[in-house]
């Protein structure tokens with residue numbers, strides 16, 4: 629049994645999942661230069677690559693299509709079986725960066741085939757996790773990927789919310805489902821984009837412990853505007869400080 633730590637970031641749309649996942653990859657790469665770190669963009673809407681300053685060539689969906697179309701008996705075998713026979717192809721899609729590797733699920737063109745790529749993604753997470761020490765997954769907004777057991781192997785579940793009622797409700801719903809469908813060891817909430825410090829005490833996250841509160845940071849918006857990646861963020865940027873606190877409290881960083 630490997631003791632890989634699989635960290636997934638989930639929550640409502642637009643709360644800062646991708647930004648936080650990217651900062652976490654940066655922190656892990658800095659703190660564990662001798663460990664193998666993998667960043668997975670599991671959101672078909674894409675974003676983690678930009679936040680990490682990566683240009684994506686091949687995605688998991690490209691491999692899925694390729695495997696299905698090149699297989700002679702593609703009609704009779706399921707894409708998942710074929711994937712098992714072509715494991716090495718997944719490794720071809722890894723982008724090697726300084727200090728970490730990256731892979732993106734990609735965007736299926738045909739509407740309605742997200743479930744196919746999701747079951748594929750689940751297998752890919754399983755296969756790749758065996759070869760890494762730390763995996764950070766930037767999930768799709770909402771509960772779909774938890775429901776479809778894509779996140780089954782996640783060990784540390786980070787639920788991001790803003791200060792809205794909707795945000796805290798979504799993370800509580802995700803946690804309820806995750807208790808059944810995810811084998812996580814630890815769960816915690818990150819309250820992001822807070823209009824004031826005090827508001828953190830008013831958030832109702834139910835039984836999910838709040839790991840950190842991150843203020844709304846105007847500099848980050850400006851950063852985003854310029855399309856800069858997180859490696860340019862200063863160590864004292866609120867989102868970096870917050871991500872560090874969250875990873876420390878959940879037992880990843882010491």
Ligand SMILES: Nc1ncnc2c1ncn2[C@@H]1O[C@H](COP(=O)(O)OP(=O)(O)OP(=O)(O)O)[C@@H](O)[C@H]1O
Nearest residue numbers: 641642643644645646647769821843844845848852
């Ligand atoms: N603490 C913060 N202060 C100010 N802006 C922030 C903060 N955190 C994130 N943002 C900004 O909010 C926007 C959405 O962030 P991000 O893309 O990380 O969210 P997301 O949850 O991944 O969204 P989606 O559900 O669309 O994938 C971005 O423009 C980002 O720069």
Ligand SMILES: [Mg+2]
Nearest residue numbers: 645646671675
């Ligand atoms: Mg995102």
